Amino acid sequence: MTGLDRLDDGQAQALPASVETRPADRNPFLVYVGGFDSAESRRTMAGCLTEGTRMLGHGDPVAVPWEALRFRTSSGSALMSERTTLRDAEPVPWAPSTINKHLSAVRGMTKTAWRLGLMSADDLQRVQDVKGVKGSRVPAGHNVAAAELAAMLRACLADGTLIGIRNAAVIAVLASTGARPAERWPAPRGEHNDPGERSLRIDGKGNKEREVYLTEESAVHVGVWLARTAWRTGPLFLPIDRWGNVARRHLTTKAIADAVNTGRDAAACPGRPRTTSAARSSANCSTPVPTWPPPKP
16 A cells, blocks of 8 residues: 555545656645745755655655645645654654644645646645644743843853854844744844844745834843954854854854754753743743853852
């Protein structure tokens, strides 16, 4: 029994093993994934479709004939409900949001195949009619308490390295603004920043630009970080390798999460903090946020 047979309850023809070589502008996978503006979205959708490829018994999503895919109304989500991921070495079923994200990727892929003239409108509608999964899960991690936030910043500053200064600035911006790690933060200089208002311009999801504001303490951390870099424009936070070399590109979402987790580990804080919850903690924070330079003992 093939992967497609499972998805169709045996009522569809087997999915061909591969397709003939197509130019990039005629390949549904390359056109669909390449149509996203952000690298993070491209990486996410490519990962979802790669997992879908494995479910269909294939190895390369580029070679899968997505236009030959046929779904019945409920079997696609039912099959994905069987998928698990490892958490603390224990298999955990996929959350509803994870299942719906993968179904959305498949719907988008087949719609691209239809736009390329590779799939009929009737077959497309059957795929689009696959129902998602209802439900929700409590967000992973925990809210960051005021004392925990202060300890994380203090631990980053005690590191004494450029990476520690950058990580403190990352945590301070997240705490001050509640910005999402996946959002792009242009460098707050020139046209990107109003120094009097301590504002940052953020390129958010869906190419939506918005302005957020830093607290005085957070602005100090950002100012120290910017003083250690030579560029007046470009990304606000930059990758640094183990030798201290700075690259002029945006930090990835994972790198921002790693910066927060590094601060957590250095401060010996339990659990995994939610990177977007620090702003709510700092808004009512009676514990002073550490500033640079740290006081002498």
